[in-house]
Amino acid sequence: MSSDGEGPRSSPSGPTPGRPPSGPAARRAPSGARLRRLPWGSALVGLVAGAALLAVAELASLPLSAASAPLVAIGGAFIDVIPPWVKDAAIALFGTYDKAALFASMLAVYGAVMALLGILGAHRPRAAMLGVGGLGLAAAGIVLTRAGTGPADALPVLLGTAAGIVVLRVLGRMMRPAPAAPGAGPEAAGVRRRPLLVTAGAGLVFGALGVGARALHASRDAAGRAARAFALPSPRSSAPAIPEQAQSQVAGMPPFLTPTAEFYRIDTALAVPRVDPQTWRLRVGGLVRREVVLDLAQLLALPMLERHITLTCVSNPVGGDLAGNATWLGVPVSTILEMAGVREGADMVLSRSVDGFTASTPLEALRDGRDALIAVGMNGAPLPPEHGFPVRMVVPGLYGYVSATKWLTELTVTRFADDRAYWTDRGWSERGPIKIASRIDVPRAFAVLERDAQGAVMLGGTAWAQQRGISAVQVRIDEGPWRDAELAASVSEDCWTQWSLRWDGADAGRHAVTVRAVDGDGQEQTAERADPVPDGASGWHEIRFEVA
Ligand SMILES: Nc1nc2c(c(=O)[nH]1)N[C@H]1C(S)=C(S)[C@@H](COP(=O)(O)O)O[C@H]1N2
Numbered sequence: 248m249s250s251d252g253e254g255p256r257s258s259p260s261g262p263t264p265g266r267p268p269s270g271p272a273a274r275r276a277p278s279g280a281r282l283r284r285l286p287w288g289s290a291l292v293g294l295v296a297g298a299a300l301l302a303v304a305e306l307a308s309l310p311l312s313a314a315s316a317p318l319v320a321i322g323g324a325f326i327d328v329i330p331p332w333v334k335d336a337a338i339a340l341f342g343t344y345d346k347a348a349l350f351a352s353m354l355a356v357y358g359a360v361m362a363l364l365g366i367l368g369a370h371r372p373r374a375a376m377l378g379v380g381g382l383g384l385a386a387a388g389i390v391l392t393r394a395g396t397g398p399a400d401a402l403p404v405l406l407g408t409a410a411g412i413v414v415l416r417v418l419g420r421m422m423r424p425a426p427a428a429p430g431a432g433p434e435a436a437g438v439r440r441r442p443l444l445v446t447a448g449a450g451l452v453f454g455a456l457g458v459g460a461r462a463l464h465a466s467r468d469a470a471g472r473a474a475r476a477f478a479l480p481s482p483r484s485s486a487p488a489i490p491e492q493a494q495s496q497v498a499g500m501p502p503f504l505t506p507t508a509e510f511y512r513i514d515t516a517l518a519v520p521r522v523d524p525q526t527w528r529l530r531v532g533g534l535v536r537r538e539v540v541l542d543l544a545q546l547l548a549l550p551m552l553e554r555h556i557t558l559t560c561v562s563n564p565v566g567g568d569l570a571g572n573a574t575w576l577g578v579p580v581s582t583i584l585e586m587a588g589v590r591e592g593a594d595m596v597l598s599r600s601v602d603g604f605t606a607s608t609p610l611e612a613l614r615d616g617r618d619a620l621i622a623v624g625m626n627g628a629p630l631p632p633e634h635g636f637p638v639r640m641v642v643p644g645l646y647g648y649v650s651a652t653k654w655l656t657e658l659t660v661t662r663f664a665d666d667r668a669y670w671t672d673r674g675w676s677e678r679g680p681i682k683i684a685s686r687i688d689v690p691r692a693f694a695v696l697e698r699d700a701q702g703a704v705m706l707g708g709t710a711w712a713q714q715r716g717i718s719a720v721q722v723r724i725d726e727g728p729w730r731d732a733e734l735a736a737s738v739s740e741d742c743w744t745q746w747s748l749r750w751d752g753a754d755a756g757r758h759a760v761t762v763r764a765v766d767g768d769g770q771e772q773t774a775e776r777a778d779p780v781p782d783g784a785s786g787w788h789e790i791r792f793e794v795a
């Protein structure tokens with residue numbers, strides 16, 4: 248112990264290993280040599296200790312819950328505490344790659360901290376080990392605060408921390424320069440080759456173990472998926488057939504029904520919750536006459552509705568694609584509320600996910616006759632894990648954050664005055680009716696269009712105003728007049744409507760095109776620009792393109 252104690256402190260003015268000597272000699276040294284004298288070896292030791300920590304934690308978390316993996320837990324906690332505008336900017340910048348971007352930045356910050364601890368360890372091994380230990384304890388603390396974790400879930404990160412400390416100490420000791428022989432040149436005290444190779448090799452091994460464990464986590468998710476499938480009951484009331492004319496024939500338009508694999512995904516869950524349908528329960532409580540607990544078989548035995556409903560995210564920017572149209576199968580929320588008997592004074596239902604997410608839905612929207620569903624099916628199959636398996640809510644006309652709780656497990660009948668939902672605590676409006684929106688899908692911004700034989704180009708897009716429907720779409724090219732677009736067949740007021748416009752006599756060159764819609768109540772889409780925060784974006788979508 249004492250041999251690698253905090254020795255250099257006793258002679259602060261003496262030369263410290265790994266640090267460039269100060270004074271005129273250093274100033275004269277060419278920059279290449281100065282770079283070489285930076286403590287790269289020690290930084291690498293820190294990085295490898297960091298890799299060991301993560302690899303061991305990932306391996307040890309395999310038999311436990313997904314949230315016991317430290318990156319998943321810390322990323323999840325981070326998502327829960329960041330201000331809404333950061334989340335918004337991340338979605339704007341990375342779209343549905345926002346989680347990959349978060350993991351990448353977390354790894355970058357973690358790598359930098361571990362590299363610094365490695366450098367610290369060259370002089371003060373004990374302080375560096377304490378640093379790693381502190382990081383590990385903090386991470387374990389965060390794991391324990393996550394929804395659905397128990398004390399055992401802190402074990403992986405603690406084991407990983409122990410591994411990190413051992414690696415830091417062993418490699419750090421090896422990396423310390425041997426005391427220079429009397430009369431030897433300055434090179435003798437520099438970084439030697441063999442410890443570097445051993446350290447790099449250890450880094451590769453831990454890296455491979457960590458990546459392997461992550462891949463196992465992922466493949467186990469996939470295997471679990473297959474095992475969890477169940478047969479969907481047939482609906483008491485089927486969704487209307489979708490006429491062919493609901494799909495615009497303009498080339499490049501998105502499909503009227505969004506395939507499940509292409510359906511946007513937005514949630515705060517870094518690891519998709521794995522819910523066992525055998526033990527899943529829906530608990531209904533709060534301001535009710537009797538608490539109701541349903542298991543999946545009981546839920547599946549209730550009369551089901553099948554409906555096409557367009558879901559939209561409040562974070563969707565003007566012209567964005569955080570919207571999807573699917574066929575949902577589920578029990579009307581009102582059926583469940585009637586089973587429990589709503590008491591006087593309630594005006595909200597707080598739905599809760601197994602991962603702690605909550606949404607506040609106005610009670611009225613669940614009882615006014617719209618097709619608000621406790622859904623088990625999406626596009627003819629059980630919900631995929633990413634979209635809420637086994638059970639989620641879908642409420643037409645409301646943004647997802649106030650209605651579409653995935654991995655649903657609890658409904659609390661309550662009052663807006665008494666309870667607040669996940670995003671309400673983070674600066675978003677407590678209510679979120681969907682604003683009328685219209686978007687240009689064809690052409691893509693800055694695309695170059697060819698005119699057809701008659702000298703025309705085709706434009707197309709999508710408009711929605713769930714619960715009201717779309718009655719008109721108008722398109723303006725450059726500073727020209729507003730022209731009425733042709734509407735594809737409407738399927739229901741809860742579905743989006745596709746539009747198209749044939750622009751005859753399109754002249755070659757650059758153009759701007761703007762779109763606006765009118766809803767079924769005759770309300771015109773406002774030109775006034777609003778950001779998604781706090782209750783959804785507004786403004787007209789405009790793009791630039793070129794006619795060849
Ligand atoms: N459990 C849980 N449910 C959730 C969310 C979430 O973060 N956690 N996000 C909501 C939001 S903001 C939206 S827009 C919809 C998106 O549903 P999708 O991912 O199936 O498209 O889910 C909602 N349900």
Ligand SMILES: [Mo]
Binds near residue numbers: 513559560562646647
């Ligand atoms: Mo959302």
